[in-house]
Amino acid sequence: MKDDELYFWNGPLPETQAPAPGPVPEPWDETTVVGKPVIRIDAYDRVSGSAQYPSDVRLADMLHAAVLSCPHAHAMVRKVDTSAAEKMPGVRAILKDGDVGTNVPWFAGRGGFSSRLFDPHCRYQGDEVAVVAADTIYQAWDAVRAIKVDYEVLPQVTSVADALKPGAPAVRDGGNAIPPGKPYVRGDVEAGFTSADVVIEHTFTTPCELQNAMELHGCVAKWDGPRLTIWESTQGVFGVQTGVARALNIPLANIRVIGHYMGGGFGAKLSAGKYSVLAPLLARKTGRPVRLFLSREQVCLSMGNRPANTITLKAGVKKDGSLVALQSKTVGSGGAYSEGGTGSVDFVIRELYACPNVQCENANVFTHAGPERPFRAPGHPQGAWALEIMLDALAVKIGMDPIALRLKNVTLVSQTRSGNPKYTSTGFADCLTKGAEAFGWAAARARKPAPSHIRRGVGVAGGMWQGGGGSPPATAIVKLFADGSANLNMGASDIGCGTKTWGAQIVAEELGVPMDRISVEHADTGTTQFATPSGGSKTVPTESPAIRSAAIEVKQQLYAMAAEQLKLPATDLELRGSEVVSKSDATKKVALGQIQAFGRRGLLVGIGYRVPNPPGSVVNPFGVQFAEVEVNTKTGEIKVLRFLAAHDSGRVLNPKMFHNQLIGGITMGIGFGLTEDRVMDDRQLGKLLTVSLHDYKMPTALDAPADKTMVIVDPQDRAFSNTGAKGVGEPATIPTAPAIANAVFNATGLRLTDAPMSPARVLSAIAGQKPAPAGQKRGE
Amino acid sequence: MDHEERDKPAAAAGGVSRRGFITSVGSGAIGVAAASALVQGAPPQAQAEAVKAGDVSPVALTVNGRTHKLLVEARWSLLHVLRDHLGLTGTKVGCERGECGACTVLIDGKARYACMTLAVEADGHDITTVEGLMSGEELGPTQRAFAEEDAFQCGYCTPGQVMAAEGLLRANPSPDLDQIRHGMAGNICRCGAYAHIFKAVAKAADLKRQGR
Numbered sequence: 001m002k003d004d005e006l007y008f009w010n011g012p013l014p015e016t017q018a019p020a021p022g023p024v025p026e027p028w029d030e031t032t033v034v035g036k037p038v039i040r041i042d043a044y045d046r047v048s049g050s051a052q053y054p055s056d057v058r059l060a061d062m063l064h065a066a067v068l069s070c071p072h073a074h075a076m077v078r079k080v081d082t083s084a085a086e087k088m089p090g091v092r093a094i095l096k097d098g099d100v101g102t103n104v105p106w107f108a109g110r111g112g113f114s115s116r117l118f119d120p121h122c123r124y125q126g127d128e129v130a131v132v133a134a135d136t137i138y139q140a141w142d143a144v145r146a147i148k149v150d151y152e153v154l155p156q157v158t159s160v161a162d163a164l165k166p167g168a169p170a171v172r173d174g175g176n177a178i179p180p181g182k183p184y185v186r187g188d189v190e191a192g193f194t195s196a197d198v199v200i201e202h203t204f205t206t207p208c209e210l211q212n213a214m215e216l217h218g219c220v221a222k223w224d225g226p227r228l229t230i231w232e233s234t235q236g237v238f239g240v241q242t243g244v245a246r247a248l249n250i251p252l253a254n255i256r257v258i259g260h261y262m263g264g265g266f267g268a269k270l271s272a273g274k275y276s277v278l279a280p281l282l283a284r285k286t287g288r289p290v291r292l293f294l295s296r297e298q299v300c301l302s303m304g305n306r307p308a309n310t311i312t313l314k315a316g317v318k319k320d321g322s323l324v325a326l327q328s329k330t331v332g333s334g335g336a337y338s339e340g341g342t343g344s345v346d347f348v349i350r351e352l353y354a355c356p357n358v359q360c361e362n363a364n365v366f367t368h369a370g371p372e373r374p375f376r377a378p379g380h381p382q383g384a385w386a387l388e389i390m391l392d393a394l395a396v397k398i399g400m401d402p403i404a405l406r407l408k409n410v411t412l413v414s415q416t417r418s419g420n421p422k423y424t425s426t427g428f429a430d431c432l433t434k435g436a437e438a439f440g441w442a443a444a445r446a447r448k449p450a451p452s453h454i455r456r457g458v459g460v461a462g463g464m465w466q467g468g469g470g471s472p473p474a475t476a477i478v479k480l481f482a483d484g485s486a487n488l489n490m491g492a493s494d495i496g497c498g499t500k501t502w503g504a505q506i507v508a509e510e511l512g513v514p515m516d517r518i519s520v521e522h523a524d525t526g527t528t529q530f531a532t533p534s535g536g537s538k539t540v541p542t543e544s545p546a547i548r549s550a551a552i553e554v555k556q557q558l559y560a561m562a563a564e565q566l567k568l569p570a571t572d573l574e575l576r577g578s579e580v581v582s583k584s585d586a587t588k589k590v591a592l593g594q595i596q597a598f599g600r601r602g603l604l605v606g607i608g609y610r611v612p613n614p615p616g617s618v619v620n621p622f623g624v625q626f627a628e629v630e631v632n633t634k635t636g637e638i639k640v641l642r643f644l645a646a647h648d649s650g651r652v653l654n655p656k657m658f659h660n661q662l663i664g665g666i667t668m669g670i671g672f673g674l675t676e677d678r679v680m681d682d683r684q685l686g687k688l689l690t691v692s693l694h695d696y697k698m699p700t701a702l703d704a705p706a707d708k709t710m711v712i713v714d715p716q717d718r719a720f721s722n723t724g725a726k727g728v729g730e731p732a733t734i735p736t737a738p739a740i741a742n743a744v745f746n747a748t749g750l751r752l753t754d755a756p757m758s759p760a761r762v763l764s765a766i767a768g769q770k771p772a773p774a775g776q777k778r779g780e
Numbered sequence: 781m782d783h784e785e786r787d788k789p790a791a792a793a794g795g796v797s798r799r800g801f802i803t804s805v806g807s808g809a810i811g812v813a814a815a816s817a818l819v820q821g822a823p824p825q826a827q828a829e830a831v832k833a834g835d836v837s838p839v840a841l842t843v844n845g846r847t848h849k850l851l852v853e854a855r856w857s858l859l860h861v862l863r864d865h866l867g868l869t870g871t872k873v874g875c876e877r878g879e880c881g882a883c884t885v886l887i888d889g890k891a892r893y894a895c896m897t898l899a900v901e902a903d904g905h906d907i908t909t910v911e912g913l914m915s916g917e918e919l920g921p922t923q924r925a926f927a928e929e930d931a932f933q934c935g936y937c938t939p940g941q942v943m944a945a946e947g948l949l950r951a952n953p954s955p956d957l958d959q960i961r962h963g964m965a966g967n968i969c970r971c972g973a974y975a976h977i978f979k980a981v982a983k984a985a986d987l988k989r990q991g992r
Binding site for chain 1: 942
């Protein structure tokens with residue numbers, strides 16, 4: 001992924017209507033609702049069970065569908081015999097390759113489509129072969145099992161190392177090595193290394209990580225004549241709408257996609273899935289609504305991953321701590337169809353610290369495995385794993401405190417983007433110093449180790465996120481009803497970050513309407529305006545200014561009406577609670593309910609648009625995390641005791657939800673650093689071994705510490721948008737794993753550079769052995 | 781209740797072992813003799829017979845205080861019956877193999893995975909789902925604590941988390957942090973909101989003790 005490419009959207013983004021030249025609002029000074037720990041506007045729905053997630057949708061006469069997945073890592077489908085399955089009880093429709101409507105191109109890339117809905121050439125275990133709709137889900141699975149498929153099983157390769165060997169089975173035409181783009185170069189990296197006092201080179205590895213959101217992937221589809229409605233578990237209803245329109249060749253206006261609630265995505269649910277097309281095809285064939293959700297096994301197999309990466313990083317530093325050269329070479333597991341991740345591993349390496357000489361190359365490799373997909377901060381946790389452990393090692397080598405080393409290399413400009421634009425703000429230095437103070441860094445580092453096999457240590461790591469600054473397009477509509485209650489209408493999905501809640505907080509702040517008198521209509525292509533999918537930590541910075549503008553637009557209309565009635569200029573009026581009051585004479589006022597023109601109208605509608613960020617500058621969020629761990633040197637177990645996250649995401653709209661993002665990102669980072677690892681049977685059949693939530697180990701309540709605190713670093717950056725809020729979802733998970741690794745080093749002197757840091761690897765390191773290979777390196 | 785105990789619900793709730801369950805639902809024509817025999821209290825070998833998919837038998841499920849008389853296939857999970865036959869979709873599907881906890885309900889007051897419980901096993905038992913914690917339109921104390929502590933993000937695992945917490949607190953009204961973490965260890969939150977979940981469980985304990 002290069003800077004200007006968007007992983008969350010296919011093709012160019014639409015341009016929104018030119019915004020009306022309204023007044024540019026002043027930044028908020030004192031706030032009463034924004035920035036407060038308000039309880040979520042939909043908390044009741046989510047804890048009561050009344051929230052209807054797409055997988056909960058139950059329609060009259062609805063059929064249930066199940067997909068037949070290829071059981072082989074590489075095979076050619078010779079024949080699909082559905083004759084027995086068709087006669088089974090309850091079976092209403094079966095679709096396979098060659099059936100009407102199934103010739104749909106799939107997987108864009110390299111300038112065209114490289115597969116289709118049911119591609120007889122199955123390139124990974126989990127590739128779709130057929131789909132069945134039946135009266136009950138049990139009958140659908142019965143029929144799936146009764147379909148007889150004649151597979152020609154072909155040689156497979158699932159490890160990156162094997163895929164690059166001469167004579168390896170070709171995953172795709174043109175070879176397994178995806179031609180890398182031009183290397184990133186600035187300065188002269190060789191001259192940089194020559195001028196360095198200390199040079200360290202090391203190879204780091206990171207695991208292939210599965211998104212595994214709790215709600216399975218799928219949708220419910222229903223036709224009303226030519227019009228189609230889809231309830232889908234998605235991060236973006238408009239992406240699904242365009243994907244399905246293209247696949248089925250039906251007008252956008254005839255597809256309504258609804259995604260009011262959704263049970264997690266983490267990047268894997270940014271666009272339409274094959275299920276988004278299969279369910280409508282089955283529904284059309286049967287004339288009945290169809291519900292199609294994948295099984296957990298199918299989600300593990302097919303619904304994306306963070307690619308495993310091998311990163312060789314060489315770094316040169318002067319004795320005074322100045323970084324003078326950084327060079328990285330990254331190889332990644334693309335799976336059978338590459339959709340993003342490895343391409344941005346180097347971003348943190350080339351951007352986070354001031355360094356004059358940098359060279360980075362990324363290469364991706366096709367394997368017979370599930371395709372990668374964007375996963376929370378694509379590439380960044382991997383890049384930070386290498387860079388931040390390297391910084392720790394450099395600090396040791398030159399005898400400098402790790403925080404001091406980082407502070408030495410803070411940059412105020414983006415070195416990667418052309419013209420080296422300034423960041424509108426960077427709180428990175430404050431994150432380091434204020435975080436260290438709140439964490440008790442100096443005292444913890446000075447602590448003498450206790451004579452025990454349980455060792456305790458602390459570590460730090462920093463990070464930044466390539467996105468998180470927001471951009472057009474965004475359109476929000478705020479309606480104020482005659483009784484003073486309000487409705488916020490926006491297209492964005494609330495994927496769990498509290499989008500609806502902070503949106504309503506902004507409306508409450510501007511219009512003085514209590515939160516319980518605000519409703520939110522969102523994530524519905526039939527009733528809301530276009531929004532990009534919720535991803536890239538850009539929902540807050542993109543949508544919040546549009547919402548504020550819409551609310552202000554309503555207020556201006558209100559002032560115009562009140563001005564006429566009070567015979568005062570509109571500029572003299574302001575809203576105080578439920579009254580419009582004269583700024584110059586507080587005795588002159590009118591209650592909302594008494595504004596006659598408003599009463600006659602009954603409804604005021606304001607539309608707000610997102611305007612671009614100021615030219616010549618860039619907007620990025622930053623963060624630093626501190627970990628304290630215990631390492632059991634007898635068992636190799638690493639226990640995370642506490643975490644502190646100091647983050648600059650600009651203005652925080654709701655500290656309760658902000659804290660939730662941080663603790664969630666840290667939990668996910670603990671998985672990346674300690675427990676999660678997609679394991680494949682590389683030597684035998686190329687099958688996925690971690691095919692369940694028992695074998696694929698996501699952090700549980702026993703893995704995540706209760707002691708997680710935060711320091712909010714708000715650099716008061718109010719110029720880039722009218723809310724001054726940047727994103728936090730992705731930054732929250734970028735520095736976590738290397739902070740743990742550095743704490744392990746502090747505790748034990750063991751420099752672990754392969755994630756996850758399993759007990760086996762810890763024990764191997766203690767034994768002075770080469771760390772046990774895992775992940776994509778297994779089978780070598 | 782600890783995690784180990786939840787993994788072996790047989791004795792407490794009159795169920796079958798996980799191994800026995802997986803064996804029984806593994807094929808189209810299924811041998812549920814073991815399951816139904818246990819439910820009826822007879823030795824398994826006494827009535828070994830194959831039950832076909834599609835064959836139904838009557839059960840009476842008491843869910844949230846209301847008794848439903850239903851004809852169920854022997855292989856149907858309680859989760860399937862709750863969601864697809866009783867319309868109680870508050871109980872969520874996450875894995876259907878006892879690994880994530882999204883489907884946690886109370887059976888006779890104890891937290892259980894509804895995906896690992898056959899509907900025939902639940903016959904005659906008292907089942908509480910997240911909808912059953914409500915008092916009219918009012919949230920129950922555990923639900924209220926989860927809302928106030930922001931103990932969720934996407935909210936999909938939340939009904940299961942709430943029921944696990946409810947089961948924990950009914951067994952142990954004043955759990956310490958370690959007991960909370962162990963009691964909640966059978967429920968995965970991929971959004972990673974555990975630290976808030978721990979606070980919510982402690983708060984729920986407070987609210988319950990105060991009788992609120």
